Amino acid sequence: MGQLKKVGVLTSGGDAPGMNAALRAVVRAAIYNKLKVVGISQGYHGMILDRMEDYTSRSVSNIIHQGGTILKSARSEGFRTKEGRKKAYENLKKRGIDCLVVIGGDGTFTGARIFAQEYNIPIVGVPGTIDNDLFGTDYTIGYDTALNTVVEAVDKIRDTASAHSRLFFIEVMGRDAGFLALRSGIASGAEAILVPEIDTDFKQLYTFLEKGFNKDKNSSIVLVAEGEKISGGAIQVAEKVQKEYPDYDTRVTILGHIQRGGSPSAFDRVTASRMGVSAIEALIDDQKSIMIGLVNKEITHVPFNQALKNKKKLNPALVELTEVLSI
Numbered sequence: 001m002g003q004l005k006k007v008g009v010l011t012s013g014g015d016a017p018g019m020n021a022a023l024r025a026v027v028r029a030a031i032y033n034k035l036k037v038v039g040i041s042q043g044y045h046g047m048i049l050d051r052m053e054d055y056t057s058r059s060v061s062n063i064i065h066q067g068g069t070i071l072k073s074a075r076s077e078g079f080r081t082k083e084g085r086k087k088a089y090e091n092l093k094k095r096g097i098d099c100l101v102v103i104g105g106d107g108t109f110t111g112a113r114i115f116a117q118e119y120n121i122p123i124v125g126v127p128g129t130i131d132n133d134l135f136g137t138d139y140t141i142g143y144d145t146a147l148n149t150v151v152e153a154v155d156k157i158r159d160t161a162s163a164h165s166r167l168f169f170i171e172v173m174g175r176d177a178g179f180l181a182l183r184s185g186i187a188s189g190a191e192a193i194l195v196p197e198i199d200t201d202f203k204q205l206y207t208f209l210e211k212g213f214n215k216d217k218n219s220s221i222v223l224v225a226e227g228e229k230i231s232g233g234a235i236q237v238a239e240k241v242q243k244e245y246p247d248y249d250t251r252v253t254i255l256g257h258i259q260r261g262g263s264p265s266a267f268d269r270v271t272a273s274r275m276g277v278s279a280i281e282a283l284i285d286d287q288k289s290i291m292i293g294l295v296n297k298e299i300t301h302v303p304f305n306q307a308l309k310n311k312k313k314l315n316p317a318l319v320e321l322t323e324v325l326s327i
């Protein structure tokens with residue numbers, strides 16, 4: 001073990017179910033290993049404003065099941081500036097914080113990478129985002145819960161779609177990534193899934209919808225990731241389809257932030273607990289500028305550079321699956 005004494009922990013970017021479970025694991029693993037631990041409120045924004053508090057193991061009691069983040073989160077503009085980061089560093093120094101665990105997504109790790117380079121401070125990242133779009137890990141914390149939230153919602157919408165013989169376009173989150181749309185689409189039996197990674201082929205979609213309706217399918221669900229590139233989301237896709245098929249009874253539902261909330265699934269809680277503890281172990285092991293990952297059910301360490309430089313790809317086998325299953 002190096003001479004690290006005090007670790008700061010924060011959550012940043014879009015909140016994700018399981019962030020609290022990760023925070024709990026970080027705090028308790030730090031204390032277990034005789035490190036002091038400070039909770040930094042509102043991510044990098046709070047670091048700049050010195051919103052920090054000494055934590056004990058009791059500070060994180062009864063939070064493993066809670067969605068959101070008790071630390072609060074923010075997307076900090078100030079931390080993008082040199083002056084903001086300088087202020088943040090001075091606040092850490094003043095409190096004797098000599099290393100950090102940051103829980104968040106790619107924006108969080110981009111900030112962490114720059115900060116670590118500028119001030120030579122050991123930082124370990126824990127991936128928390130419902131988008132599951134980080135290279136180097138099979139799962140990010142929050143993804144599994146969000147998947148289940150989407151599936152539950154789509155199941156309910158299907159009841160209405162079927163009762164009224166309607167065509168529903170359901171928009172799910174994912175500005176740049178279709179992982180949530182693809183997997184929840186398969187799990188909910190969507191007839192078509194539109195994702196940012198694949199340009200929507202409207203001709204193919206029309207043929208597909210026609211085939212379905214000609215075959216006595218009296219309802220259909222099309223899942224659209226919010227980052228769908230050709231039209232720009234479910235509303236626009238629905239408008240286009242409606243123009244082509246004025247007789248179809250179409251509706252649009254945008255699931256929105258319901259996908260980010262709620263009690264984390266057991267899978268997310270366990271993943272968060274494993275990753276949080278591993279983050280502290282990595283720091284004690286003198287690791288820096290890495291993200292904790294989970295690959296083939298095993299914990300891995302991924303350099304920030306790799307996690308940020310590479311783009312995680314959709315599993316082509318899952319993409320193919322949707323074609324087979326929706327005939």
Ligand code: F6P
Nearest residue numbers: 014105129130131173174175260
């Ligand atoms: O990154 C998580 C995410 O929920 C994306 O899926 C979505 O595009 C974005 O955050 C929405 O961010 P905000 O809540 O800041 O509008």
